Amino acid sequence: MEKNIFVYCEITEEGHIADVSLELCSKGYKLAKELKVKLEAIVVGSQLDMVVEELTPYGIDTLYLADAKGLFPYLTLPHFKIVSQVIAENKADIVLFGATSIGRDLAPRVASKLKCGLTADCTALEFGDHYVKKTDTTYKNLLYQIRPAFGGNIVATIINPDMHPQMATVREGVMKKETVKSPSKPKVIHLEVDKYLSDEDFIISILERHIEAPKVNIKGAQIIVAGGYGVGSSENFKLLFDLAEAIGGEVGATRAAVDAGFIGHERQIGQTGITVRPKLYIACGVSGAVQHRAGMDQSAQIISINTDPNAPITHIADYNILGSVEEVIPKMIKYYRQNSK
Amino acid sequence: MSFKILVLAKQVPDTRNVGKDAMKADGTVNRAALAAIFNPEDLNALEFALRVKDQKPGAEITIVTMGPPRAAEIIREGLYRGADHGVLITDRKFAGSDTLATSYALSLAVKKLAPFNLVVAGRQAIDGDTAQVGPQVAEKVNIPQITYAEEFVGFNGDKLQIKRRLERGVEVLESPCPVLVTVHSSAAACRVRNAKLLMKYKHAKTDIELQELSEDYWQIFENRPYLKLIQWSVEDLQADEELLGLNGSPTKVKTIENVVFTQKDSLKMGASDGEINKLMKSLISSHVLG
Numbered sequence: 314m315e316k317n318i319f320v321y322c323e324i325t326e327e328g329h330i331a332d333v334s335l336e337l338c339s340k341g342y343k344l345a346k347e348l349k350v351k352l353e354a355i356v357v358g359s360q361l362d363m364v365v366e367e368l369t370p371y372g373i374d375t376l377y378l379a380d381a382k383g384l385f386p387y388l389t390l391p392h393f394k395i396v397s398q399v400i401a402e403n404k405a406d407i408v409l410f411g412a413t414s415i416g417r418d419l420a421p422r423v424a425s426k427l428k429c430g431l432t433a434d435c436t437a438l439e440f441g442d443h444y445v446k447k448t449d450t451t452y453k454n455l456l457y458q459i460r461p462a463f464g465g466n467i468v469a470t471i472i473n474p475d476m477h478p479q480m481a482t483v484r485e486g487v488m489k490k491e492t493v494k495s496p497s498k499p500k501v502i503h504l505e506v507d508k509y510l511s512d513e514d515f516i517i518s519i520l521e522r523h524i525e526a527p528k529v530n531i532k533g534a535q536i537i538v539a540g541g542y543g544v545g546s547s548e549n550f551k552l553l554f555d556l557a558e559a560i561g562g563e564v565g566a567t568r569a570a571v572d573a574g575f576i577g578h579e580r581q582i583g584q585t586g587i588t589v590r591p592k593l594y595i596a597c598g599v600s601g602a603v604q605h606r607a608g609m610d611q612s613a614q615i616i617s618i619n620t621d622p623n624a625p626i627t628h629i630a631d632y633n634i635l636g637s638v639e640e641v642i643p644k645m646i647k648y649y650r651q652n653s654k
Numbered sequence: 655m656s657f658k659i660l661v662l663a664k665q666v667p668d669t670r671n672v673g674k675d676a677m678k679a680d681g682t683v684n685r686a687a688l689a690a691i692f693n694p695e696d697l698n699a700l701e702f703a704l705r706v707k708d709q710k711p712g713a714e715i716t717i718v719t720m721g722p723p724r725a726a727e728i729i730r731e732g733l734y735r736g737a738d739h740g741v742l743i744t745d746r747k748f749a750g751s752d753t754l755a756t757s758y759a760l761s762l763a764v765k766k767l768a769p770f771n772l773v774v775a776g777r778q779a780i781d782g783d784t785a786q787v788g789p790q791v792a793e794k795v796n797i798p799q800i801t802y803a804e805e806f807v808g809f810n811g812d813k814l815q816i817k818r819r820l821e822r823g824v825e826v827l828e829s830p831c832p833v834l835v836t837v838h839s840s841a842a843a844c845r846v847r848n849a850k851l852l853m854k855y856k857h858a859k860t861d862i863e864l865q866e867l868s869e870d871y872w873q874i875f876e877n878r879p880y881l882k883l884i885q886w887s888v889e890d891l892q893a894d895e896e897l898l899g900l901n902g903s904p905t906k907v908k909t910i911e912n913v914v915f916t917q918k919d920s921l922k923m924g925a926s927d928g929e930i931n932k933l934m935k936s937l938i939s940s941h942v943l944g
C-alpha cells in the first residue's frame with residue numbers, strides 16, 4: 314500500500330480553513346509530488362459545507378470530513394479519537410499539524426497513541442536518506458524535520474527512522490501558501506462520526522468562550538517596525554507606532570520587549586512568536602538573537618537602529634544606523650514626510 | 655480520602671540566559687555553563703495546584719520530576735512553596751529519552767501514585783519548547799486533558815472549572831476528575847518561598863543525596879520521616895527498557911549545526927539629519943516605501 318502525506322486542517326473561529334493549514338497543504342503538495350504519493354487532508358468540525366471549495370485550489374487528492382454537531386468548537390478527545398483512528402486506518406506515513414493551540418494540544422496526544430515521534434515547530438521539511446552503520450541499512454526518503462533547538466542556539470535535523478508515521482508541527486507563516494495550477498476536486502470521504510466516538514469523549518464541556526476579533530495583522534504587513542528591549546519603555550514604543558502609521562506598517566516586538574511589559578505578546582516575532590517576511594523590517598533596539606531572527610530573517614530588506622555597532626543584528630541588516638531609537642525615529646518620520654507627498 | 659494533586663516539574667538549563675561560554679567550540683551546548691532552574695511554566699503549574707489546594711482543605715500536592723540526581727533541588731524548591739511530597743525518578747537508563755519515552759516513564763510514576771484527582775504540568779519546558787509531555791502523559795494514563803490553562807476558576811461540586819488561553823481569546827471548561835492540566839505562562843506567578851517551610855524542608859534529601867552525607871545526618875531522618883524524598887528507578891517503575899532512553903525514542907537527532915551568520919552587504923551609517931534624509935529618499939525612490 315502506498316504511504317501518503319496527511320494534513321490536519323483546522324477551522325478558524327469564522328468557520329474557514331486556517332491559514333496555517335493551507336500553508337501545510339501547500340508544503341504537503343510539494344512533498345507528495347516529490348515522492349509520487351498522495352496528499353490527504355482531514356477536517357473535523359460542524360457544518361463543513363464550504364471547506365471542499367476552500368481546499369480545492371491546494372491539490373489535495375483525498376479529503377476526509379468529520380462533520381457533526383459537537384465537533385466545533387474544538388475539544389481534545391473527539392478530535393483526537395477521530396484523527397488518530399483515521400491516520401491509523403489509512404496508514405499515513407507523514408502527518409502535519411499547525412503549531413497552534415489546537416495543533417499543539419492534539420498532535421502530541423495522537424503521537425502518544427500511535428507510538429510515533431513528533432517534532433515541534435519545524436522551520437523546514439525536506440527528504441533525505443539515513444544510513445545506520447550498525448545494521449548496515451539505508452533508510453530512503455526520510456522526512457528531515459529541521460528546527461531550532463536549545464533556545465535557538467543550534468539547528469537540529471530530526472528524523473524518525475523506524476516508528477512511523479513521521480509527525481511534525483509547523484508554525485503559521487513558516488511555509489508559503491501556494492495554490493496549484495488547474496487542480497482537480499479532491500475525492501471527498503464523509504466519515505461516519507458515530508463509529509469513532511463515545512459519550513465519554515464529551516466529558517469535558519465548554520461553559521464560556523470569549524473570542525476577540527483579530528486585532529493585529531502583523532503577518533500580512535508589508536512593512537514592520539519592530540521594537541526590542543533597547544526601546545526602553547512603553548512610552549518610547551509610541552514612537553514606533555508613529556513611524557508605522559506614517560509609512561503604513563505594523564508594529565512588532567521581541568520577546569524581551571514583551572517580557573518587559575512594553576507591548577502585548579500578540580506582537581511578538583520570532584521562534585515563539587509570529588514568523589514574518591515583509592518587504593521592509595525596521596529593527597529598533599533589537600540585538601538580533603537567533604530566536605528573533607528565526608521569525609524575520611526572510612524579510613526582503615532590514616534596517617537596524619542600534620547604539621551598539623557590533624550587535625548581532627548588524628550581520629543581517631541591509632542598513633545599520635548607529636544611533637538611539639529616541640533620536641533616529643523622529644528623524645525618519647520627519648524626512649519621510651518631507652520626501653513623500 | 656483527600657484530594658490528591660500531582661505536579662510534573664522539570665529542572666532545565668536556563669536557555670533564556672545563554673552567555674558567551676554556553677556554546678563549546680565544536681558547536682555543542684555546554685550544559686555546565688548554564689544554570690539549572692525550575693522550568694518557568696512548571697512554577698505556574700505549581701501555583702495552579704496550590705490554588706486548588708487552597709480551596710480543598712486537606713488536599714496534598716506531590717511534585718514528580720524525572721532527571722539526574724541534582725533535580726531533587728526543584729523538589730525542595732516546591733516543598734518550600736507549599737507542596738507536600740516529592741518523587742524523583744532517576745536512572746541512567748532514562749538518558750536520551752525524547753518526549754514519548756519521557757512521557758512513558760512519567761506515566762508509570764503517575765499510575766504508581768494512583769489514585770489521584772488532578773495532574774498539573776507546565777505547558778512546555780524551555781529546553782525544548784515542545785509542549786508534548788503533558789498531553790502524552792494524559793494519553794498514556796487515559797485521562798482527559800486541558801492545555802494552556804490560565805486560571806483555576808473553582809469547583810462545581812466535584813468538577814473543576816478552568817479558564818484556558820486561546821490564540822484569540824479564552825474559554826472556560828468544566829471537567830470531572832481525574833484530569834491533566836497544562837499551565838500557561840500567562841497564569842498566576844508562583845508564590846514565594848515560605849520561611850517556615852524552608853526551615854522544615856531544608857534537609858529533605860533523596861537516597862542518593864543521603865549516601866553522600868555523614869551518619870549524624872541520618873539521625874535527623876529517623877525522627878522526621880517527611881524529610882525523605884521518594885526516589886524511583888527503572889526497576890521501581892517496572893518499566894519496559896525497550897520503551898526508554900534512546901531505544902524508546904522514535905525521534906533521532908541526525909545532525910546539529912551551529913547557527914551561522916551569512917554576512918550581507920550592509921551599509922553602516924550614522925544618525926545625522928543628512929544621512930537619515932538620504933536613506934528615506936532612497937527607500938522612497940526604490941518603492942520600498944511608497
Ligand SMILES: Cc1cc2nc3c(=O)[nH]c(=O)nc-3n(C[C@H](O)[C@H](O)[C@H](O)COP(=O)(O)OP(=O)(O)OC[C@H]3O[C@@H](n4cnc5c(N)ncnc54)[C@H](O)[C@@H]3O)c2cc1C
Pocket residue numbers: 463464465540541542543544545566567568569570581582583584585586587597598599600601602603604605608618619620621624636637638639669670780783
Ligand atoms: C526558547 C526561546 C525562545 C525564544 N523566542 C523568541 C521569540 O520568538 N522572539 C524573540 O524576539 N525572542 C525570543 N527569545 C529571546 C531571545 O533569545 C532574546 O532574548 C530576545 O530576542 C532579545 O530581545 P532584544 O533584542 O529586544 O533585547 P536585547 O538582546 O536586550 O537587545 C537590546 C538591544 O537594544 C540596543 N539598545 C539599547 N538601548 C538602545 C537605544 N536607546 N536605541 C537603540 N538601541 C538600543 C542594545 O544595543 C541591544 O542590541 C527566545 C528565547 C528562548 C530561550
Ligand SMILES: Nc1ncnc2c1ncn2[C@@H]1O[C@H](COP(=O)(O)O)[C@@H](O)[C@H]1O
Pocket residue numbers: 662663664665693695696699718719720721753756760774775776777778779780782783784785786787788
Ligand atoms: N523530565 C520531566 N520531569 C517532570 N516533568 C516533565 C519532564 N519533562 C517534561 N515534564 C512536564 O511536561 C511539561 C512539558 O514539557 P515539554 O514537552 O518537554 O515541553 C513540562 O512543563 C513539565 O511539566
